[in-house]
Amino acid sequence: MSCEKETVQVLRETGHKATPQRLMILGSLRHADGHLTAGEIFDQMRVEYPYVDISTVYRTLAVLKDLRLVSETDMGTGDTTYEWVREHRLHHHLICRNCDAVTSLDHKYLEDLGAEIMAETSFKPDLDHFAIFGLCATCRESYDNDSDNGSSNGPGGAA
Amino acid sequence: MSCEKETVQVLRETGHKATPQRLMILGSLRHADGHLTAGEIFDQMRVEYPYVDISTVYRTLAVLKDLRLVSETDMGTGDTTYEWVREHRLHHHLICRNCDAVTSLDHKYLEDLGAEIMAETSFKPDLDHFAIFGLCATCRESYDNDSDNGSSNGPGGAA
DNA sequence: TATGCAACTGCAACCAGTTGCAGGAGACAT
DNA sequence: ATGTCTCCTGCAACTGGTTGCAGTTGCATA
Secondary structure, eight states: OOHHHHHHHHHHTTTTTOOHHHHHHHHHHHHOOEEEEHHHHHHHHOOOHHTTOOHHHHHHHHHHTTTTTTEEEEEEEOOOEEOOOOOOOOOEEEEEEETOOOEOHHHHHHHHHHHHHHHHHOEOOOSOEEEEEEEEEHHHHHTSOSSSSSOOEEEEEEO | HHHHHHHHHOOOOOOOOHHHHHHHHHHHHHHHHSEEHHHHHHHHHHOOOTTTTTHHHHHHHHHHHHHTTTEEEESSSSOOEEOOOOTTOOOEEEEETTOEEEEOOOOHHHHHHHHHHHHOOOEEEOOOOOEEEEEEEHHHHHHTTSSOOOOOEEOOOOO
16 A cells, blocks of 8 residues: 555646545556456445446546556457556557457567657657457468458557 | 449448448548548438438448458547548558647558567457557657656557 | 348437536645 | 635536347349
């Protein structure tokens, strides 16, 4: 719980208030070891405080995202998940658009890309938690008569 | 309109039907030179056929996305746009999370990344139309006392 | 051309997420 | 400890997008 005080300080320093609701949401995120949806956080929170409103959860998540304390990832079909940002634990996800399997991707690939983009365009990309869609090895075998082409997708970003 | 027949064929070959509604949506997308939202397509369509339902537009776009005839991109804050896929015209977007400026990114950066990922993980990523969020050169100057850290985002993909 | 099946449409109900507002609570200064 | 200002919360209304359903239509076959 010592990191809780740190978070409270970050909130105050940026002109935000450390309310009990926010601390509960922060607690849920910090103690979850993976991704949580807004609905899951809401359900957890209602157990000890039934008067919460889902809009409070969304608004708090937006603030935390802005402060870069949590990351937001769209893991496929409309499930936006949130995760506590633990520094030095950068990871990415490869999500198969056929079977929905999720595998991890080492950060080094994106690191190179980020450095390259920054060097040549002066644009500093946020590439620390990407979800990349495609076809996994297993599903590619069933598709092997398909020729090369592609549709696409774009992130849900931090504006 | 010769490419229309080609599209009709693609639809039929994959067990889909070429309905007038779908052809109108295809027409809107093909004649637009940029990105269109579902709502914009819907509005255009209602002019000549007022009985359309927005759900038809969404369902059609989902089919076309599946068939890789259109690409879907989330250009920042909740504006999902659709674009007719013109082969050999791959492009990406760098979107500043501070000022929302959009610049283009050459495909070569992503191409390298895709090849690398495929070689080492056997996962074939869909990297042909990405939206990457971050800070543009101008906005970075105002942020230059900030240290390195980052939140993130993830694509809305083709499942 | 007639027939039959499966896919598609429009409708309506629904769900997730957002927004405006009035009251309530945090935090800073005194 | 008290006051005041501003931010935050919960509520309710709303919007964008999705889903189930029953009737319709495309299209393959004969």
